[in-house]
Amino acid sequence: MGVLKNAGTDCGNKKPPGVLIDIYYTSTTELNGFPGLLQTTNEGDSVTLDGPFDFTGAAAGSGYWRKVVGLTDRGGLKMLLEGDPAGQGLTSSLRFFYSGSEAGQVEFLNDLRQFGGCLSFMAKQRDSDRMRVIGTTTIPAVVESAELDGGEGNGDPNGTPIVIRAQHPLYFYDDATHGVDTTPNP
């Protein structure tokens, strides 16, 4: 199995227009539990995580949030009510474009594939002050689709549109208070 790493996106390569956002991801197997939901009754509390993520016990070199910079011109964070009325459920998704088609980008996609079903993502919607989390330890995120295209012809984008999905509502995370741990375990 591969090792999840930070995935860079360097300027200097042609890029389609869009809003660059920082997306953080980790393997749920590195987490020591998962934050609960707030038990208070203010607006939004029932979908807001109540504390920081705990990576205690993760192996050396792991146990942290990796970062990838994505473009969200056509996509972003979405939530869909699915199913028949008797069995409806909410599915959250994150759509972004990952620029480039070099070895680093291929490796990133291969890592996502290997860790599919064990992933948790968080990203911030434009102008929002809190992270949205997709994928928990019990309902992990999966990569629904990813199609890398090197872009041979004029007008072809060079990169990969990626869709991440998990069958739960979007969960909110107060990153300004709890932080996003980007330090690997020693």
Next chain:
Amino acid sequence: MKNIQLPPDVAEKFELVNWTGGARQVFGHFGTIDLRTLTVGHATELVQRGFSKLKRKAKKARKEQEQD
């Protein structure tokens, strides 16, 4: 276990409050905070802006620490 320690000059004046996880973290609009390279100036600015994981030490505690 991640080793969490403030630089000595910062630790003279500030203490951590409920810091969980590694030394380098991203805290929303407070930005990236790396405890290994945190300066007194940056710590002062963070506290002034209301960052809750860092607290200025009381003068009495600082004096006691200096005597030790």
